[in-house]
Amino acid sequence: MSLVSPAAYADSPLFHAREGMALSGYDTVSYFNGGHPVPGRSDIAVMWKGAVWQFASQGNREAFEANPRAFAPQFGGYCAYAMSKGRLSSTDPEAWEIVAGKLYLVHSPQIQRLWQQDIAGNIAMAEQNWPDALFD
Template identity: 60%
Template structure:
């Protein structure tokens, strides 16, 4: 029968083991929906975000992607990497600075054919000071920033 001393000794070894760091999900979601439920294809096809329909959705990278139309869903299915926001939909400026934060789907930019989402207007002002340099920094930080 184990004694209190044996149990405590076993727990001590466990307590000294290095703690595993939890990783953030690869895709930022709110209750499972990417881009807060906005249609990612709409940024390219409609010139801005349109709310997606929960009945017109699909799963990709453990996130639900909603679309305003069958055509947009089909375009995404054919080439999701062409439409998905960079850095998993996390704030591109925050990733450039080495951390993660949520995004406002209505604050966005398309640079060289890629979608970048930003958290807030103040962060957007910082992003716009030098988008190309921010992209380079964010790419250097991605995906290791997920484990930070």
């Protein structure tokens, strides 16, 4: 467990962002309204929580800006399965699932199959480890 209080990192940039780009440049809104991830465009982007978020359309950008937490991936975009084990791992934007209206990303299609064996249990464990795993 981290000695850092939740208040100390409440507004810290907690999102996994390769080279500053959230979701490797994929449009986070597309997971919800298109049923599959779509690469975003560099000319339709916004900075939020220390990362650049790109979108495939102006409408998706506007939806995100109206309520970013509704579209942002859980556990800062780090692998949900690794987080269930108390570890950090990068993700593959093509390995994902929406559960109860929330976006979860995992490291790879192989890891996704492991995660899917106990989604509810893995989410519960990951929630216990987040965000303390960032500071371990």
